[in-house]
Every structure is written in structure tokens, then in C-alpha cells.
Amino acid sequence: MNETLLKSGDNTDELWPTLVELVFATKSWWVALCSEFDLTPVQGQALRVLDPERPIPMSTLAEQLLCDASNVTGIVDKLESRGLIARQGADHDRRVKQLAVTERGCQIRDKLIAAIMTPPRSVIGLPREVKTRLADILRTLLNERGLSR
Amino acid sequence: MNETLLKSGDNTDELWPTLVELVFATKSWWVALCSEFDLTPVQGQALRVLDPERPIPMSTLAEQLLCDASNVTGIVDKLESRGLIARQGADHDRRVKQLAVTERGCQIRDKLIAAIMTPPRSVIGLPREVKTRLADILRTLLNERGLSR
DNA sequence: TATTGTTATACTCTATAACTATA
DNA sequence: TATAGTTATAGAGTATAACAATA
Numbered sequence: 078m079n080e081t082l083l084k085s086g087d088n089t090d091e092l093w094p095t096l097v098e099l100v101f102a103t104k105s106w107w108v109a110l111c112s113e114f115d116l117t118p119v120q121g122q123a124l125r126v127l128d129p130e131r132p133i134p135m136s137t138l139a140e141q142l143l144c145d146a147s148n149v150t151g152i153v154d155k156l157e158s159r160g161l162i163a164r165q166g167a168d169h170d171r172r173v174k175q176l177a178v179t180e181r182g183c184q185i186r187d188k189l190i191a192a193i194m195t196p197p198r199s200v201i202g203l204p205r206e207v208k209t210r211l212a213d214i215l216r217t218l219l220n221e222r223g224l225s226r
Numbered sequence: 227m228n229e230t231l232l233k234s235g236d237n238t239d240e241l242w243p244t245l246v247e248l249v250f251a252t253k254s255w256w257v258a259l260c261s262e263f264d265l266t267p268v269q270g271q272a273l274r275v276l277d278p279e280r281p282i283p284m285s286t287l288a289e290q291l292l293c294d295a296s297n298v299t300g301i302v303d304k305l306e307s308r309g310l311i312a313r314q315g316a317d318h319d320r321r322v323k324q325l326a327v328t329e330r331g332c333q334i335r336d337k338l339i340a341a342i343m344t345p346p347r348s349v350i351g352l353p354r355e356v357k358t359r360l361a362d363i364l365r366t367l368l369n370e371r372g373l374s375r
Numbered sequence: 376t377a378t379t380g381t382t383a384t385a386c387t388c389t390a391t392a393a394c395t396a397t398a
Numbered sequence: 399t400a401t402a403g404t405t406a407t408a409g410a411g412t413a414t415a416a417c418a419a420t421a
Contacts, residue, residue, distance in 0.1 A: 091361040092352070093345035099368050100256075101271075103249045105292050106373050119411065122250075135380060143254050145413055150381055152411080172379040172420050196242035197373055199366045203241070211360060212240040217348045219248050224255050224346060266387065266412095284403060294390055299404055301388080321397045321402040 110192055114185050119144075123152055124161065124178070124186050125193070132165055132175035161185060259341055263334050268293075272301055273310065273327070273335050274342070281314055281324035310334060 111121035119142065126141045127133065135153065139146040153176065156162045161182035164174040178186060200208070218224060260270035268291065275290045276282065284302065288295040302325065305311045310331035313323040327335060349357070367373065 090345070090357070092357040092364070093349050094343060095361045095364045095368065096349075097342055099364055099373075100249050100252045102368060102373060107249075108292075117410065136378090143257075144411080146380070147382080147414080148412060155410085170379080170421070174380070193246055194243060196239070197367060197370050199363070199370050200242050200245075203363065207359075207363070208239070208241040210356075211363065212244045214348070214352065214356075214360065215241070215244045215248055218346060219244065219251060221346050221348050224248075224251060268388065285401090293388080295403070296391080296405080297389060304387090319398070319402080323403070 110189070113192075114189055116185075116189075119152055120156055121189060123156060124182065124189060127162060127176055127178050127182075127186070129178040129183050129186065132177040134167070134173045134175060135164075136173070138176060156182070259338070262341075263338055265334075265338075268301055269305055270338060272305060273331065273338060276311060276325055276327050276331075276335070278327040278332050278335065281326040283316070283322045283324060285322075287325060305331070 107121070108118055111118050114121070116124065122142055123138060126138065135149050136146055138153070139149045142149065142152070153162065153164065157164060160179055163177045163179055165177050167173040167175050203211075256270070257267055260267050263270070265273065271291055272287060275287065284298050285295055287302070288298045291298065291301070302311065302313065306313060309328055312326045312328055314326050316322040316324050352360075
């Protein structure tokens with residue numbers, strides 16, 4: 078066995094643990110961000126996932142929030158009572174309710190998404206090629222089965 | 227204005243959005259992982275954060291879970307009732323209760339942490355230098371104010 | 376019959392405030 | 399007085415099961 082190789086192997090395996098730490102650390106980031114808009118984390122997710130251009134059924138929102146359909150009723154109730162989203166009957170099937178984002182909802186959604194998409198300084202400062210390379214790696218990771226679900 | 231530069235700039239700013247997507251996607255990964263051990267996500271965090279070598283006070287666990295101390299009582303109750311952790315009186319101050327991980331708790335904790343720390347294929351396959359470089363970047367990101375809290 | 380969304384129920388996580396036992 | 403942990407309370411997220419309206 079080559080000691081140098083072994084040692085190197087240990088040191089370089091910091092990547093995954095660091096990524097895991099980062100993932101755990103971002104929880105408070107998201108909670109704090111949502112709370113700036115008086116949204117709970119799940120409400121923030123719902124508003125983020127909803128598309129102002131294309132209303133989606135309640136069941137689709139349930140899928141995207143990874144929760145049971147029965148929960149969506151309550152989550153949507155709260156956002157609707159604040160006038161951020163609206164239930165709309167669907168023409169083709171009167172059972173489904175399409176979820177639309179209101180004008181007021183769009184204003185908050187835009188700010189929320191802008192805040193999400195603003196990269197931290199240490200990301201902005203990276204060389205262009207490093208960013209591209211890194212993005213590719215993370216994208217591959219994202220598409221790998223087992224992580225996203 | 228140089229069009230080529232502008233275009234390049236746009237394309238390379240995939241990094242942060244991809245990382246954000248990854249962070250959101252990992253929620254279900256963590257939920258599923260904890261559920262394999264019959265743990266809720268917060269219970270999993272508690273077991274992960276507790277150190278079998280060094281018991282910590284309830285208040286410290288509250289800090290690490292980023293929640294109010296009053297919640298910790300219930301979370302600890304559940305883990306203790308399953309025999310995974312134990313409250314121990316502290317000698318120096320009889321108000322504080324040190325949280326220790328039991329032998330049974332260690333068994334589950336070890337498996338949980340092993341599962342967390344197992345890198346996905348796409349990470350394992352990366353060249354050594356790439357991993358090191360990437361880990362450095364993520365570490366910098368992790369230490370930046372505003373993300374971790 | 377099957378599906379969409381709702382309601383009822385029960386459990387966990389969460390914060391705030393009041394309490395206890397120590398310090 | 400101040401602090402560590404608890405309890406009481408209320409609100410939000412979660413799943414399961416039963417239900418109404420519609421397909």
C-alpha cells in the first residue's frame with residue numbers, strides 16, 4: 078500500500094461532507110428569508126413553485142411540495158386569505174382547482190426569487206471557468222437518482 | 227459593450243441557481259434517510275449533532291438545532307423514551323442536564339452518519355484535484371455570513 | 376368506479392410565556 | 399436576580415382515512 082496515496086485520498090474526500098454541511102446550514106438561511114416576507118418555509122416553497130404564467134392544480138402543488146394532497150388545502154388557504162394566490166375552477170374538469178398567483182402575490186414572489194437567486198460574494202468572485210465547471214458537477218449530482226429522491 | 231462577454235457571463239451564472247436547486251432537492255433525501263431509522267428529520271439532526279464522546283447540555287442542543295429550548299424537551303423525550311439518548315445530571319451545576327448517546331443510540335447514529343457521509347457516484351468519480359478545489363470553494367461559502375445564519 | 380379536493384383526526388415541530396429548581 | 403430546563407398553550411406542517419362532487 079502506498080501511504081501517500083492513502084493520505085491524499087483521505088484529504089480530498091472533504092468534498093461530500095462539506096456539501097452536506099452546506100445543505101444543513103442553508104436551512105436557517107431559507108427560514109430567515111421566508112420570514113422576511115412573513116412566510117413559513119413551506120408557504121415560501123409554494124409561492125416559489127407556483128407559476129404566475131401557468132396555473133397548476135392543487136395535486137401538482139402537492140407533488141412539488143412532496144406532501145399529501147390533504148395538506149395543500151391548508152397551505153393554499155393561508156396564502157389565499159392573504160390574497161397572494163387564488164383558486165380558479167378549471168373548464169375541462171370541474172373537480173380540479175387551478176392555482177394562480179395574484180398581482181400582490183407576484184410582487185412578493187419576485188422579491189423572494191430575486192433574493193434566492195442573488196449569489197453570495199464568494200460565488201460572484203469565482204473565475205468564470207470555475208463556475209461553469211462547478212455548475213456542471215452540481216447539475217450531474219442533482220440528476221443522480223437517490224439524492225433528489 | 228462586448229456581446230461575447232455578456233453572453234459568457236449569463237451562461238456561467240448557473241452555479242448559484244444550481245446549488246440552490248440542489249439544496250431544495252436534498253430535503254426529501256434527508257426525510258427519507260431519517261425515516262429509514264424511524265426518526266423524524268429533527269430527531270435525526272439531534273442524533274447527528276450529539277457527540278457520543280462528549281455529552282452536551284440541552285441548551286447547546288437547542289442552539290445547534292436552531293430552535294427554542296422549550297422544544298428540546300419534547301425532542302429529547304422521544305429519543306430518550308426509545309433508549310437512544312440519556313439525560314445525565316451535571317456535577318458542577320445541578321440545573322443542567324447533559325445529553326449522552328446510549329449504546330443503542332450509537333448503533334443507529336453510526337449507520338445514519340455512514341449513510342450521510344457516503345458520497346454519490348458522481349462525486350466519487352471526480353479527479354482528486356477537482357474535489358479538493360471544490361471542497362475549498364464550498365468551505366468558503368459555508369463560512370460566509372448570511373448563509374449559515 | 377375512479378379521481379380531485381376537502382374535512383376530521385392525530386402527531387410532531389415551532390415559539391411565547393409562565394413556572395421550578397437551582398445558582 | 400439570573401439561568402437551565404419544564405410545562406402550558408397555540409399555530410403550522412404532516413399523514414391517514416372518510417367524504418362530497420365530479421368524471
